[in-house]
Amino acid sequence: MPRVRRLHAGDWQLLKNVRLEMLTDTPMAYIESLEAARRQTDTQWQERAAAMSGDASVTLVADGGRDGSRLCGLMRVVVKHPQDPERPLQAMLISVYVAPEHRGLGLADELLREACHAAAEELSAASLELGVHEDNSRAQAFYSRHGFETTGASRPYPQDISKRELVMERRLP
Template sequence: MGRLTTVAGVRIRATTEDDWQRVRELRLEMLRDTPHAYLETLESALGHDEPEWRARARRGRSATGTVLVAVDGGGRWVGTMGGWLPGPSTAPLLVGVYVAPSHRGPGAGVADALLDGIEAWAAGHGPVLRLMVHEDNQRAQAFYARRGFRLTGNSGPYPLDPRQREVEMARELPPAAGRAEP
């Protein structure tokens, strides 16, 4: 995905290996802000070395996924979302969603712009985009519902605390050029 100008001059683009330090900074911010939203602890993330962060930054243009970031007019990274193909016959999965508090809400448009980019990528890989969200993350669930995602009835234990649950939501995607309908 190329650059896309959105509300208030925020640009959306895919990450590259050269972004590894910014990827690290944003990931640590995400984990501090909403620790139950991710499958990693802050302590674990702080232990990663440079090669790990470079590998994560390369995911922006991976054969099995993408990672998009939102960059404001001052160069600050204010959001991110990823898309991942868990397997050859598995629907695309939305992962790693974060928008800085200063850029949250429908009026800001950052989450919508990021999701537009992920949906465009995902439409080339399958007819449905899925996600798993912590059962207590009502803010995220409300955003996804506003964007047409619905609870599927599937759930599973939250990997960092199996006493808690993650629920699955999914949305049908419009056909993309080059993708045949089933």
């Protein structure tokens, strides 16, 4: 099983490689296009990795090779700034990816467990929210198994506004 750990600023090349892999594998799952990601300079990737390993978010990665030369999974948790400061703090799960050869083997479960823990313990969030494509029943079932429930809210899917992105949420301890 790959080792789950935090992304570090020095992991920028690994981040670049896994992001390009993510966008190639499932282009409709992410707002960024493969072409836009390819146009980024090394300096931009370094800045991105530094930002993704900062205080307002937790980026979890799974080392896919014995030598740590490849990432085979990624999940990012970011603080969702409330419009009402009286409401409990929420976090959002974004940039979810598990490489095809690791799907169905428990890596997504491990990443999600750690993401929920980080959201509660490190970011002090009371709940974790995510968006899932209305036609992605496999992802919906996966998140449901981990205690996420549909909220009844939805929004246009960014890559195809004729489709909906369902909002799911899990309360955190």
